[in-house]
Amino acid sequence: xxxNFQEIYTRIQDIGKGAxxxxxxLEERRAKVRxxxxxxxxxxxxxxxxxxxxxxxxxxxxxxxxLEEPLASSHPARGPASDVTLIAADGSQILPxxxxxxxxxxxxxxxxxxKSNSGAAPQIFTDSQLLFxxxxxxETGSVTQDDIEFSRDIAExxxxxxxxxxQTGTLIALTDGPVEIWGAKSxxxxxxxxxxEQHKSILSQLQSRDVTVAxxxxxxxxxxxxxxxxxxxxxxxxxxxxxxxxxLRGVTDRWLFSGILKSxxxxxxxxxxxxxxxxxxxxLSLHFFYLNVGDxxxxxxxxxxxxxxxxxxxxKLDLLHSALIQQCRxxxxxxxxxxxxxxxxxxxxxxxxxxxxxQMIQQMQxxxxxxxxxxxxxxxxxxxxxxxxx
Numbered sequence: 518x519x520x521n522f523q524e525i526y527t528r529i530q531d532i533g534k535g536a537x538x539x540x541x542x543l544e545e546r547r548a549k550v551r552x553x554x555x556x557x558x559x560x561x562x563x564x565x566x567x568x569x570x571x572x573x574x575x576x577x578x579x580x581x582x583x584l585e586e587p588l589a590s591s592h593p594a595r596g597p598a599s600d601v602t603l604i605a606a607d608g609s610q611i612l613p614x615x616x617x618x619x620x621x622x623x624x625x626x627x628x629x630x631x632k633s634n635s636g637a638a639p640q641i642f643t644d645s646q647l648l649f650x651x652x653x654x655x656e657t658g659s660v661t662q663d664d665i666e667f668s669r670d671i672a673e674x675x676x677x678x679x680x681x682x683x684q685t686g687t688l689i690a691l692t693d694g695p696v697e698i699w700g701a702k703s704x705x706x707x708x709x710x711x712x713x714e715q716h717k718s719i720l721s722q723l724q725s726r727d728v729t730v731a732x733x734x735x736x737x738x739x740x741x742x743x744x745x746x747x748x749x750x751x752x753x754x755x756x757x758x759x760x761x762x763x764x765l766r767g768v769t770d771r772w773l774f775s776g777i778l779k780s781x782x783x784x785x786x787x788x789x790x791x792x793x794x795x796x797x798x799x800x801l802s803l804h805f806f807y808l809n810v811g812d813x814x815x816x817x818x819x820x821x822x823x824x825x826x827x828x829x830x831x832x833k834l835d836l837l838h839s840a841l842i843q844q845c846r847x848x849x850x851x852x853x854x855x856x857x858x859x860x861x862x863x864x865x866x867x868x869x870x871x872x873x874x875x876q877m878i879q880q881m882q883x884x885x886x887x888x889x890x891x892x893x894x895x896x897x898x899x900x901x902x903x904x905x906x907x
């Protein structure tokens with residue numbers, strides 16, 4: 518038996534004993550958030566001063582920054598998004614496996630282009646980049662999962678730009694996840710900076726083409742606005758250790774805005790204070806809003822990340838808002854933008870496709886009289902164990 522279920526069961530019983538206390542603590546913290554929201558929702562200058570104090574103690578503090586609207590603002594969708602072209606891209610990857618017989622990696626990007634109210638079928642695109650031999654190495658060693666995922670994110674953005682350049686009219690470009698791309702922790706600093714500049718160049722080119730760019734975060738776990746409210750509880754001494762101060766931990770923005778936003782409404786737009794502020798500046802600085810894509814009985818709060826040039830353009834905001842609502846309605850009871858769902862379906866690489874690529878590479882090696890490698894003894898033992906269990 519691979520898992521000691523008796524130990525797991527005992528631990529779960531212990532966890533269960535604390536359920537009542539956890540519930541009580543969470544309810545108290547949620548009540549405090551409601552109280553703070555009522556007190557400070559319109560005190561924007563005061564809230565910004567608290568963010569400035571937190572930044573002085575920790576420049577990488579991550580929280581929302583209010584702009585011009587009260588924290589509890591809400592906005593209904595303003596009519597249908599007509600005569601707009603939507604582009605979405607998503608990616609998947611195969612990571613090199615040193616225990617496999619063939620060493621390779623793959624970045625697969627799926628994209629879809631949909632012209633609203635045109636009657637035309639969506640156009641789909643796939644870009645597949647095979648990584649082999651020297652492409653599996655960096656200056657400091659072998660490529661890592663972080664390296665490949667970082668390259669996948671860039672490939673998605675490149676595809677959006679490529680398709681945008683071929684279109685005219687009103688364009689919306691979507692990715693699943695934030696607009697920001699996260700630097701691989703294991704990546705070479707020089708490589709990261711080079712790729713970051715490439716990403717920013719792509720964003721700037723999309724801006725120059727007047728494209729509305731957004732990143733869609735489903736079921737967000739962040740506490741950006743709650744963290745902003747949390748700062749109001751900290752005195753001068755506590756602010757010096759702001760990274761360790763979390764009196765409202767466990768309360769999420771998703772919970773907060775499920776009580777503020779009615780179906781199809783969006784929140785105020787906030788600036789994002791985080792370590793990315795030094796990398797994304799000016800028209801590329803990052804903003805976000807929350808959106809309720811659910812119905813009256815079942816709110817579904819998502820976070821939509823946008824660059825500054827979209828945040829400051831009300832017609833673009835309204836169009837993006839309406840387009841996302843329309844896309845989510847297509848998916849029915851489990852609201853999610855249809856165009857992102859399709860991009861994901863296009864991008865996914867199946868196990869059978871991975872095996873086919875392995876066989877194609879091995880056949881190429883045989884044809885060129887290269888020596889074929891073998892799977893590791895460890896993998897062989899795993900395969901044998903799997904057959905024996907079957």
